[in-house]
Amino acid sequence: MHASFSRREIHQPRKMSAAFTVVELVVVIVVIGILATLAVVGYRGYQNRAAEATVQSDISSIAKLLGVDKALSGTYPSSLDQADSGGGVGLSRGNSAIYDATAGGYCLTIYNERPGVPSYHVSNSDTTPQKGACSGHTVPSGGGASNGNIADGTTMQTITSANCPSTRTRVVDARDNHTYWIQKLTDGKCWMLTNLSYAGGGANTHGDAKALSNGSADTERTYTVAKYYIPSGANPTVGSVSPSTSTDGGVTNPQYGYYYNWCAAMGGQATAACANATTPAPNPSISICPAGWRLPTAGDFVLLNNTVNNGSNSNDEGMRNTWLMQYAGAWGASYIVRFEPGVIASYHTSEQRTATSQKILWGSTYSYEGSFAPDSAADKNQGHALRCML
Numbered sequence: 001m002h003a004s005f006s007r008r009e010i011h012q013p014r015k016m017s018a019a020f021t022v023v024e025l026v027v028v029i030v031v032i033g034i035l036a037t038l039a040v041v042g043y044r045g046y047q048n049r050a051a052e053a054t055v056q057s058d059i060s061s062i063a064k065l066l067g068v069d070k071a072l073s074g075t076y077p078s079s080l081d082q083a084d085s086g087g088g089v090g091l092s093r094g095n096s097a098i099y100d101a102t103a104g105g106y107c108l109t110i111y112n113e114r115p116g117v118p119s120y121h122v123s124n125s126d127t128t129p130q131k132g133a134c135s136g137h138t139v140p141s142g143g144g145a146s147n148g149n150i151a152d153g154t155t156m157q158t159i160t161s162a163n164c165p166s167t168r169t170r171v172v173d174a175r176d177n178h179t180y181w182i183q184k185l186t187d188g189k190c191w192m193l194t195n196l197s198y199a200g201g202g203a204n205t206h207g208d209a210k211a212l213s214n215g216s217a218d219t220e221r222t223y224t225v226a227k228y229y230i231p232s233g234a235n236p237t238v239g240s241v242s243p244s245t246s247t248d249g250g251v252t253n254p255q256y257g258y259y260y261n262w263c264a265a266m267g268g269q270a271t272a273a274c275a276n277a278t279t280p281a282p283n284p285s286i287s288i289c290p291a292g293w294r295l296p297t298a299g300d301f302v303l304l305n306n307t308v309n310n311g312s313n314s315n316d317e318g319m320r321n322t323w324l325m326q327y328a329g330a331w332g333a334s335y336i337v338r339f340e341p342g343v344i345a346s347y348h349t350s351e352q353r354t355a356t357s358q359k360i361l362w363g364s365t366y367s368y369e370g371s372f373a374p375d376s377a378a379d380k381n382q383g384h385a386l387r388c389m390l
Helices: 021-071 298-308 317-321
Strands: 095-103 105-114 120-123 126-131 169-172 179-184 190-192 226-228 344-352 359-362 374-378
Touching: 021 095, 021 105, 021 120, 021 126, 095 359, 298 317, 298 344, 298 374
Parallel strands: none
Antiparallel strands: 095 105, 105 120, 120 126, 169 179, 179 190, 344 359, 359 374
16 A cells, blocks of 8 residues: 655745846946936926026116105116116126116117026116116026127127136127227236227216316326327227237237326226325226226236236237237326337226336237236326226
């Protein structure tokens, strides 16, 4: 007799893999990437909407203040600095304004530095904010374009240190429509690369028009009156014409600029800048430069030289090829003007030395001359070339 046994089947649970497959990992990474992209896009959209809201808020508030000023005085203020009964207006962070006014009307554009944020405008005839800029207002590409993407022909007064282009770009001075090259250089500063050619007056849209007198003789040199001299060949460019990049006079459009005494360079301010004195101390934030721009200090020139010439004072190749050091004489003591092609370059700073003297940059436009002195002395009543910076 055979014993019978029941057969028992035992099923073992299947073992699960302890790791993801390559395909599963790729799918997970793709999903995470999509979610991250959506989050970034959504956050940027939120930032842009918030920035747009500040533009709308600022322009509505300023339009109301302009209306109050008109009701009180009978005219609109000549600049936003004079709005709110002379108290000026403030803008939210990242916003900039362009303002044109006459006695009977105005147009105001406000834009934000973030690319993708629309600009808005209002006028005396329609104070409801409308997208876009006023006719004749040039808004930098992409709003304020903090990445330096400034459109060719942008108004100089709307350039800031943050949006200054890293490549040579043509801009227009709103006061007289003269054009200049500008660029952020290796020192991290925004510079004019061509010499100032402003004779005073002009449009006061940005509250930066200055009163200047033309000097034509050595006897007209003065410490106390803002004077300028126009040398032969100054030939500033206007409107859509690009300034010359020549540094040796070998072109028909040299753009070598005007010469200014220190009183003119410092904006005619009622301080030691326009007196044979050391006090009251001049205000370096006041100058002949367009609104927002300033005169360099001797230290600014030293830093510039250190970055474009590796600190060498005997080789100005970087100053000529990068900063475009253009020859410029001086309206001096024993001569009306010394204008030596390809040799002399003298530029104002915002610093005084004594009651009668100031600091200037003195250099040459040819390296073999071996001259670059950013802390030289010159009489305040002499005339020199001038460049502004941010």
